Amino acid sequence: MGDFVRGLQAAKSDEELRAVRAAFDQQPPPAGGGADPGLVVVCRAGGAEGDVVTDRPERLATVLVEADDLTISEFHYGPGQRGAKPHVHRDHADAFLVLEGEFTFHLRTGSHALPARTLLVLPPGVVHGFDNDSSAHARCFNFHMPSLGFADYMRGRNPGFDQHDPPEDGGVDPEAVVVVRLS
16 A cells, blocks of 8 residues: 555656556455445544544544454544654554644654645554644544554553554664655
């Protein structure tokens, strides 16, 4: 997926875009129709649906989708709210789509304030943390792929979740991170 997103961002012509899209691993549905459509999860964002895990005046965290392959959470952070301290995931990717305001992401190469309509994809091994360092409200979607029980970790029920202190070698080079500004 990272190569696909980087390819979309780097394409300089319609022909290059077509080539990137053609190379993406997307297949027609199987003859039997594929997976059970009852497995599809539809949830309204904004804390209106889902499992509210944290509900404080300056912080709201809601699990919107909880499946083996993917957990999607929605975070609302008030001005100056601290998020996750620097950590690393060894066995799954972590991604953020900033929807409102801006979040500051901390990588070994420095801190980067990412505004609304920015997608950040962190492959396994990249040390990262985040905060709302601004004076305004911020909101994002957070994706853990595969989930590895992230929702239960947020609920305090999965102490063995794939979240670790940064390794001494600094982890994977942040050049592997994908940052895309959506139009």
